[in-house]
Every structure is written in structure tokens, then in C-alpha cells.
Amino acid sequence: MDVKSAFLYGKIEEEVYVYQPPGFEDPDFPDKVYKVEKALYGLHQTPRAWYETLSTYLMDNGFHIG
Incomplete structure (x- = not known):
């Protein structure tokens, strides 16, 4: 994953x-x-969308909320 454009x-x-x-x-x-x-850069929804994508990926790969 390209971290520089992760929000996208x-x-x-x-x-x-x-x-x-x-x-x-x-x-x-x-x-x-x-x-x-x-x-899309500049949208208020973008940080939340990235958080949901990343947290789902991490949880699916054995990470836990702690």
C-alpha cells in the first residue's frame, strides 16, 4: 500500500x-x-473512510483493539 496516498x-x-x-x-x-x-483529498469524510479501511484490514489480520 502506498502510504503517501493512503487516504485515497x-x-x-x-x-x-x-x-x-x-x-x-x-x-x-x-x-x-x-x-x-x-x-478524495479535501472531503471531510476521507479520514473516517481511511480509518475504517485500515482498522478492518488490521482486525482481519490478527490485530486487536487495546
């Missing part, structure tokens, strides 16, 4: 949508938004 491995539970970034708008659909499926 979490899966978020809530529905989050983002606008098209300036300069990358689809000319056929300028008002289109995108649903975020995975954690």
Missing part, C-alpha cells in the same frame, strides 16, 4: 457530488456533476 484507499458511505473543475468542463454538459465513489 477509503470508500465513503455518503453520497457526495462534485462540480466539474474549471478548465475541464464537458462542453456538451456544462452543468454536469460527478458522484464521488472513493475518498
Whole structure:
């Protein structure tokens, strides 16, 4: 696992949508938004998603909460 981008491995539970970034708008659909499926830097949900991913992995591999 790439620790430098670890936050991007979490899966978020809530529905989050983002606008098209300036300069990358689809000319056929300028008002289109995108649903975020995975954690994204800057989202408030990202640290929690990473914690859930990491803790599940550790528990599945014999670690205990203590």
C-alpha cells in the first residue's frame, strides 16, 4: 500500500457530488456533476473512510483493539 496516498484507499458511505473543475468542463454538459465513489483529498469524510479501511484490514489480520 502506498502510504503517501493512503487516504485515497477509503470508500465513503455518503453520497457526495462534485462540480466539474474549471478548465475541464464537458462542453456538451456544462452543468454536469460527478458522484464521488472513493475518498478524495479535501472531503471531510476521507479520514473516517481511511480509518475504517485500515482498522478492518488490521482486525482481519490478527490485530486487536487495546
